[in-house]
Amino acid sequence: MMKLGSTFGVAAAFAASSDASVDQGWNLRVTNSEGPVPRTCYAAASIPSNVRGSYFIAGPAQFNGLPDAQWKYQGVFDGLGMVNRFEISPADTPGEVCFTSAWMNTGLYKSFVKDHKAPPRGVIFEDTVPSRSSCDIGTDMCDYMAPNDNNWVNMIPVGDEALWLSDVPLMIGMDPKTLNVTGPKAWADDKKSMTGTTQPSWVQSTHMASGGSAHPLLLPATPSTYVDFLMAQPMMPWDKSYYIDVFTFEASASGPQSRKRIASLQTDSGFYMHSFGVTDKHLVLPFNMDMGGVGPLHAAIMLGKFSKNWKGLQVLDIVSGAVQVYDDMEPFEHAHIANTFENASGIVFDVGAFDKTPFVKSPAMDINLFQDKAARDAETNRGALRRYHLNNVTKKTTVEYVIQTGRGYDFYKINPAFNGLSYCIYYAVEWWHDDKAYASMAVMKHDICHNKMTYWSDTNVYVNEPFFIAGNSGEEDDGTLVFTALDGNTGKSIFIALEARSFKELERIQLPSHIPFTAHGSFIPLTAAEETVIV
Numbered sequence: 001m002m003k004l005g006s007t008f009g010v011a012a013a014f015a016a017s018s019d020a021s022v023d024q025g026w027n028l029r030v031t032n033s034e035g036p037v038p039r040t041c042y043a044a045a046s047i048p049s050n051v052r053g054s055y056f057i058a059g060p061a062q063f064n065g066l067p068d069a070q071w072k073y074q075g076v077f078d079g080l081g082m083v084n085r086f087e088i089s090p091a092d093t094p095g096e097v098c099f100t101s102a103w104m105n106t107g108l109y110k111s112f113v114k115d116h117k118a119p120p121r122g123v124i125f126e127d128t129v130p131s132r133s134s135c136d137i138g139t140d141m142c143d144y145m146a147p148n149d150n151n152w153v154n155m156i157p158v159g160d161e162a163l164w165l166s167d168v169p170l171m172i173g174m175d176p177k178t179l180n181v182t183g184p185k186a187w188a189d190d191k192k193s194m195t196g197t198t199q200p201s202w203v204q205s206t207h208m209a210s211g212g213s214a215h216p217l218l219l220p221a222t223p224s225t226y227v228d229f230l231m232a233q234p235m236m237p238w239d240k241s242y243y244i245d246v247f248t249f250e251a252s253a254s255g256p257q258s259r260k261r262i263a264s265l266q267t268d269s270g271f272y273m274h275s276f277g278v279t280d281k282h283l284v285l286p287f288n289m290d291m292g293g294v295g296p297l298h299a300a301i302m303l304g305k306f307s308k309n310w311k312g313l314q315v316l317d318i319v320s321g322a323v324q325v326y327d328d329m330e331p332f333e334h335a336h337i338a339n340t341f342e343n344a345s346g347i348v349f350d351v352g353a354f355d356k357t358p359f360v361k362s363p364a365m366d367i368n369l370f371q372d373k374a375a376r377d378a379e380t381n382r383g384a385l386r387r388y389h390l391n392n393v394t395k396k397t398t399v400e401y402v403i404q405t406g407r408g409y410d411f412y413k414i415n416p417a418f419n420g421l422s423y424c425i426y427y428a429v430e431w432w433h434d435d436k437a438y439a440s441m442a443v444m445k446h447d448i449c450h451n452k453m454t455y456w457s458d459t460n461v462y463v464n465e466p467f468f469i470a471g472n473s474g475e476e477d478d479g480t481l482v483f484t485a486l487d488g489n490t491g492k493s494i495f496i497a498l499e500a501r502s503f504k505e506l507e508r509i510q511l512p513s514h515i516p517f518t519a520h521g522s523f524i525p526l527t528a529a530e531e532t533v534i535v
Helices: 002-016 026-030 107-114 373-377
Strands: 037-043 053-062 080-088 096-103 154-158 161-165 172-174 181-184 190-192 198-200 207-212 225-234 242-250 260-267 282-291 306-317 323-326 333-343 346-354 384-391 397-401 408-413 425-431 442-447 452-456 461-463 467-470 479-487 492-499 505-510 521-525
Touching (some): 053 467, 333 408, 442 479, 467 521
Antiparallel strands (some): 154 161, 161 172, 172 181, 207 225, 333 346, 384 397, 425 442
């Protein structure tokens, strides 16, 4: 029945935007998926033979209780996660791309399956319609003690697991071969907090790990060391001390490992950072927004709780723990980083900057506004790449607006071999490609060094984050760019492979159903020794 109801919803959404001149098929990006797709393979001989491995990307794919219940989410990011895997030239079918999708069978999803007549409990961006009832005598502890594991935002491979991430303390394990969610990642230094939740043993005993980053980064010049942070908030109402604990862990290690805390920064409020920058010597932490009013005795709803709190760019020396603050620039907000590197005079920090916080009720985050063409086309808070040069001699900052088209940009990607190094080229998603419509989208290649922009775009085709898979030469744009997109003309999604240097289209594969909004992709190469056939 669930699949039947979802299929009806897809047909209704497609019919509602059938005029090709008005963003045809756009609403499918926030329409329930038709359901999982079993492994299905397609000929893809034009993809270079060195590109072998599995590309993963996930996103929200169930936005309501249909067909058996009438409740619905209002937040785009609250939808229940579905993972999509594209095996490129796998061991059993070289020269093909094999597509599989599956519900992320998290604790949240299992709660939904058990009883989908009411929305599952947990922390969400926006209240549901109708509103969820309060629980536990008004403390709403049931939401804070819920699994809160709907981690479809980003993925990194660690050992033999795929770890799914969001801006939460938990990393959620998945078997990359079966796509089965195995539960929260177990660490050797796990300890129960006062509230019963699990957190590192080095978190202060009177504090609760309350957040993290969806974007841990490989430490440049290391083969497999990730750096990340946790935010810890006080549990006692009179305590005003907050901490950002920076730690490392090893991607090569299987099974439980201990996280190494390398620094602890005390703050006077609960700073929120979706991402940060890293070089081989420093972390760049943008202290630009708080998230308050979330926790026991508060409704477990995030939108409306983000507020500007500009404390500049906090530059942390990874070895000594010393912090240098650069706060002489105009305040900005951010979501994603393109790259960070050092030169003779200091640190270069390339960030997707916004004038106002993007984490508000807006066409990017609210389903109703997402579907409102007038509202989304009129949105003025548009992100674009800015370069901040932090001079380590003068202790001053210079700012360069890397791109000034008036369009909107996000989901920045580079050749990962240039992470933490001087570079020229980044790739991004562009909105307002025609300078009129939010839903006019493109994948952009921007060569900063030569001020050259190249685009891939098609009418009523809505692209997702591009991912760069390097070629063999070591040259910066030698590789293959892969991404998914929703083809609003057909109501189905497509898988695209481009030659990264020329943007020549190598493959366009139509998939059997539509994939709603997705976030960040990740690629796990097929090793020479790997003989396992994924079924």
